[in-house]
Amino acid sequence: MSSAEPPPIELESLTKYYGDVRGVEDLTFAVDRGEIFGFLGPNGAGKSTAIRVLLGLSKPTDGTASLLGRDVTDRTELRDAKRRLGYLPSDVTFYDRVTGAAVLDHFARLRGDERRGDLLERFPVPLDRNVKAYSSGNRQKLAIVAAFMHEPEVAIMDEPTSGLDPLVQNEFYELLEERRDAGRTSFFSSHILSEVRRVCDRVGIIRNGRLIELDTVENILAEGGTVVTVRLAEEPPAAALEFAGVVRIDRRDGTYQIVLSHEFDALIDRLDEYTVLDLEVREASIEDVFMHFYGTPADGDRGPAANGVDTAP
Ligand SMILES: Nc1ncnc2c1ncn2[C@@H]1O[C@H](COP(=O)(O)OP(=O)(O)OP(=O)(O)O)[C@@H](O)[C@H]1O
Numbered sequence: 001m002s003s004a005e006p007p008p009i010e011l012e013s014l015t016k017y018y019g020d021v022r023g024v025e026d027l028t029f030a031v032d033r034g035e036i037f038g039f040l041g042p043n044g045a046g047k048s049t050a051i052r053v054l055l056g057l058s059k060p061t062d063g064t065a066s067l068l069g070r071d072v073t074d075r076t077e078l079r080d081a082k083r084r085l086g087y088l089p090s091d092v093t094f095y096d097r098v099t100g101a102a103v104l105d106h107f108a109r110l111r112g113d114e115r116r117g118d119l120l121e122r123f124p125v126p127l128d129r130n131v132k133a134y135s136s137g138n139r140q141k142l143a144i145v146a147a148f149m150h151e152p153e154v155a156i157m158d159e160p161t162s163g164l165d166p167l168v169q170n171e172f173y174e175l176l177e178e179r180r181d182a183g184r185t186s187f188f189s190s191h192i193l194s195e196v197r198r199v200c201d202r203v204g205i206i207r208n209g210r211l212i213e214l215d216t217v218e219n220i221l222a223e224g225g226t227v228v229t230v231r232l233a234e235e236p237p238a239a240a241l242e243f244a245g246v247v248r249i250d251r252r253d254g255t256y257q258i259v260l261s262h263e264f265d266a267l268i269d270r271l272d273e274y275t276v277l278d279l280e281v282r283e284a285s286i287e288d289v290f291m292h293f294y295g296t297p298a299d300g301d302r303g304p305a306a307n308g309v310d311t312a313p
Contacts, residue, residue, distance in 0.1 A: 006069030008033055008154045008185040009054065013063035016049050023049030025209040026063070031187050031202075036176050038200035038217075039189040042294050046209040047189040048090065051158050055087060068154060083111055086152035088160045088188075092143040096132035100125050100142050104149065112150035119145040122171050136163040144172065155179070157188035161195060173199045197221075197286040205293045213293055217286075224284030228258045228267060233275035243270060248292075259284065 007030035016023035024046040031037045039047050052058040053065050056078040068084055070077035094103050104116060104127075120127070123141040125134070134142065140163045147155060161169045176186050176199050190196055196203060197217060205213040213220070225247055231254060241249055241256055245263030249256060255278070260267060271279075 005033070006066065007031060008068055009037075009156070009187055010066045010069075011050065011054075011063070012065075014050065014053060014060055014065050015062040016046075016053055016058060017061045022046075022209045023058075024053075024206070027206070027209075027211055028063075029204050029211060029214055031185055033185055034180055034183040035185055035187075035201045036180050036199050037185075037187045038196040038203040039187065039206065040191075040196065040203055040290070040293075041189075041206035045206045047206060048158055049209075050206070051156060051189065054156060056082075083150075084153040086147035086150070086155040088143055088147045088155070088157035090158035090162070090189075092139045094131045094139070094142070096130065098131060099128055100131055100134070100138075101127040103131060103142060104146060107146045108149070111152075114149070115151055116145065116149040119149055122175070123168065137165060137168065140164055141168065144175075148175065152184070154185045155187065157186070159190060160188050161190070161192060169195070193286045193290055196290075205290070207293065207295070220289055221284070221286060224286075224289035225259050225261045226264075227282050227284050227288055228260055229255060229278070229280040230258065230271065230276060231255045231278035232271075233277055236274060240273075241270065243267075259288070 009031040011027050011029055014027040015025050027046075027050060039050070041047055049058065050065075053060050054067060054072060056072045056075075059073065065072045067078070067081040070081040072078050072081070098106075104113065107113070108116065123144050125138045125142045125145070131139065131142065140160075144160070147157070161172055164172065173195065179186055180201070200217050202214070202216050203220065204211055235254075241258060243266045245261050245266055246258055247261055248259040251257075258267070
């Protein structure tokens with residue numbers, strides 16, 4: 001990217017309130033060309049709100065949002081940007097009484113369809129059937145073909161893999177990776193941490209409308225530390241397992257789970273004082289690390305148990 005080229009997606013102090021209800025507040029970040037960027041956060045955090053503003057579907061209360069350098073609140077600039085944009089909404093709705101082929105024809109007239117054939121081979125749908133008769137997975141596949149068949153420079157997607165079976169999900173991740181290799185940008189919200197780990201270069205985590213983390217997946221995981229699970233024959237005093245290097249400690253049914261910042265000496269010294277019945281040491285998983293950001297309930301948030309995060313491997 002030449003330094004003069006604006007970022008494909010840029011939010012600057014973006015704020016959106018629905019009356020008194022906060023959607024997003026003071027959101028600032030940019031997505032670089034060729035990035036696969038994951039937008040994460042618990043239910044109600046503000047992900048869809050930010051996406052709706054970016055697509056010009058919702059007006060910001062304050063701040064700015066731009067797509068490919070175009071101000072999304074300016075109708076002419078937005079129309080220009082949308083020709084180079086692919087969009088996958090969270091709830092795919094089409095006019096029911098038309099065939100899949102007619103849906104694609106409609107989008108082809110608006111934006112082009114040079115990749116229609118190739119994408120239909122990878123995401124096959126019953127083209128001659130009314131969309132009304134489609135399963136939710138087929139609807140989603142049709143939406144993927146519609147969103148990507150004009151080879152958009154930027155794709156914005158709200159939970160794009162919901163309803164897709166694992167093979168189709170995999171095909172979709174490969175599509176995103178090919179786009180990255182070709183310098184095209186992909187931005188999507190997700191609750192599926194395994195997919196974030198697999199495909200995202202960078203993530204932004206939003207909570208209560210505010211950005212609380214913005215980093216590469218690699219860095220976030222590297223800072224996640226090591227998880228030590230240990231079962232002891234004795235019950236150590238409460239403070240005995242709290243020492244330098246311990247980030248977090250949880251006790252459940254006589255088993256201790258200790259998150260360590262890559263320092264083992266103090267732990268080994270301390271365990272030497274007890275009878276160790278069981279010991280497991282592993283790198284923190286993306287679930288361990290991200291749950292920390294989803295955190296405990298706070299002003300109107302729902303807690304980790306209710307945040308809908310899929311922690312499937
Ligand atoms: N049209 C609306 N009118 C009023 N409040 C709204 C509206 N849309 C969203 N909100 C509120 O804005 C906040 C952010 O919601 P948003 O849908 O953006 O979250 P989200 O991160 O996309 O959640 P989810 O993961 O559940 O899809 C929530 O408190 C929500 O109730």
